[in-house]
Amino acid sequence: MQVVVHGSTLSAATAATALSMVGHRVHWWPHPDTPFERLEESEWLNSEPGLKAQLDQARAQGSLTICDKQSGLPRANIYWLALDPDKHDYARDWVQTVLAKEKGEFVIVNNSTFPIGYTETLSNLFTRPGQACVALPDMLEEGRAMAMFTRPTRILLGSDDEFAIKQIRELLRAFNRREDSFQLMPCKAAEFTKLAIIGMLATRISYMNELASLADTMNVDVEVVRRGMGADPRIGHQYLYPGCGFGGPNFAQHLTRLSEIQAEKGRDSQLMQQVLDINEHKKETLFRKLWQHYEGQLAGKTVAIWGASFKPHTASIDNAPSIALMQALFAQGVKVQVHDPMALPRLKEFFGDHPLLTLANSAYEACDGAEALLLVTEWKGYWNPEWQRLSTLLKTPLILDGRNIYDPAYVADKGFIYRGIGRRADPR
Numbered sequence: 001m002q003v004v005v006h007g008s009t010l011s012a013a014t015a016a017t018a019l020s021m022v023g024h025r026v027h028w029w030p031h032p033d034t035p036f037e038r039l040e041e042s043e044w045l046n047s048e049p050g051l052k053a054q055l056d057q058a059r060a061q062g063s064l065t066i067c068d069k070q071s072g073l074p075r076a077n078i079y080w081l082a083l084d085p086d087k088h089d090y091a092r093d094w095v096q097t098v099l100a101k102e103k104g105e106f107v108i109v110n111n112s113t114f115p116i117g118y119t120e121t122l123s124n125l126f127t128r129p130g131q132a133c134v135a136l137p138d139m140l141e142e143g144r145a146m147a148m149f150t151r152p153t154r155i156l157l158g159s160d161d162e163f164a165i166k167q168i169r170e171l172l173r174a175f176n177r178r179e180d181s182f183q184l185m186p187c188k189a190a191e192f193t194k195l196a197i198i199g200m201l202a203t204r205i206s207y208m209n210e211l212a213s214l215a216d217t218m219n220v221d222v223e224v225v226r227r228g229m230g231a232d233p234r235i236g237h238q239y240l241y242p243g244c245g246f247g248g249p250n251f252a253q254h255l256t257r258l259s260e261i262q263a264e265k266g267r268d269s270q271l272m273q274q275v276l277d278i279n280e281h282k283k284e285t286l287f288r289k290l291w292q293h294y295e296g297q298l299a300g301k302t303v304a305i306w307g308a309s310f311k312p313h314t315a316s317i318d319n320a321p322s323i324a325l326m327q328a329l330f331a332q333g334v335k336v337q338v339h340d341p342m343a344l345p346r347l348k349e350f351f352g353d354h355p356l357l358t359l360a361n362s363a364y365e366a367c368d369g370a371e372a373l374l375l376v377t378e379w380k381g382y383w384n385p386e387w388q389r390l391s392t393l394l395k396t397p398l399i400l401d402g403r404n405i406y407d408p409a410y411v412a413d414k415g416f417i418y419r420g421i422g423r424r425a426d427p428r
Helices: 010-020 043-047 053-062 085-097 119-121 145-150 164-171 187-218 222-230 251-264 271-282 286-293 320-329 344-351 362-366 389-394 408-413
Strands: 001-007 024-031 065-066 078-081 106-112 130-134 155-158 183-184 302-306 333-338 356-357 373-375 396-401 417-419
Touching: 001 010, 010 024, 010 043, 010 053, 010 065, 010 078, 010 145, 010 417, 024 251, 043 053, 043 183, 053 065, 053 145, 078 164, 085 119, 085 187, 106 119, 106 164, 119 130, 119 222, 130 155, 130 164, 130 187, 155 187, 164 251, 187 222, 187 271, 251 271, 286 320, 286 396, 286 417, 320 333, 333 344, 333 417, 362 389, 408 417
Parallel strands: 001 024, 001 078, 024 065, 078 106, 106 130, 155 183, 302 333, 302 373, 333 356, 373 396, 396 417
Antiparallel strands: none
């Protein structure tokens, strides 16, 4: 198939690359606001696992062409829109002035996070048979976008047009072989389903964080509670891990949008806002534990932070818990020595030459002379540290585990004071 992918997002880059790998002839046209020359140097494109290498290979083989202007685009079978959420009016104008005038058959894939109902808005611009618009909500996650696109557990497809459904099935056939991953539904339902899924996941996380706080007050290990809950088949183990808050460029944005939709429809529900409020509160959990341990005497102390990105396998610090944590520490005059495998350049850009911030070249360098180690992002390289080496580097053997990745009893046996999220242990 001839495919045109339009947009400067992770979804656009992933779709263009993955579709070109399976025989489609793909033309990727980034949005004029962010041309490919800028994208090629961007941190997110170069740090996303497997993406840049596959993209370069597809370009070298000729299956993927980068276009810098609309005039370089061919007539396509598929027009894949993966634009930023604020580009919905732009998308409508482009479809109306360009695509609606074409006479051939094609399908527009709305892979953008536009307002609910916008796929129908785009569909209403067409009057010729064989021209349709489908909703294919973007469900990719930073850090594993290529894996999620090429090995999807589900593909939400919003359409009731048989021609369009057949075309999209063929477009994605290479990624849908093991079992049928398509979930067909009306366009508006598909768009709403994406927000509903995000809302449910965020609610589970915030609920577990609330339980962890309660467990702390009752001297109950929340890990035991988590396993008991997850063993109930009505609940399951997914997204039941308490922690020091979630982040990312889109998660909170989607929750806010869901809350706004409720308000627009006259639904006086505060659940989503409460979920967001709980999450923002949890981002300072490790700070409060540090404050409690040192009885508020934090000025002049030095702490180590492991992990700054909002999740492993990404350099993004957008809405990351580490930012709120460091800002709270700086406000108390605490020196911070931070290590992250990918996000240090972003921290440098965000904080500049902050006098209390040191960017460490290694995880152990960050711990040298620190009076506590705060684990914020659960990069695999942090899971099994050299505890003897840590004991010689840290001035105070205090471990604050924001992701509950360590075994409290084991850490305590190594001579450390352990404080997790709803978990704790002291040296015997």
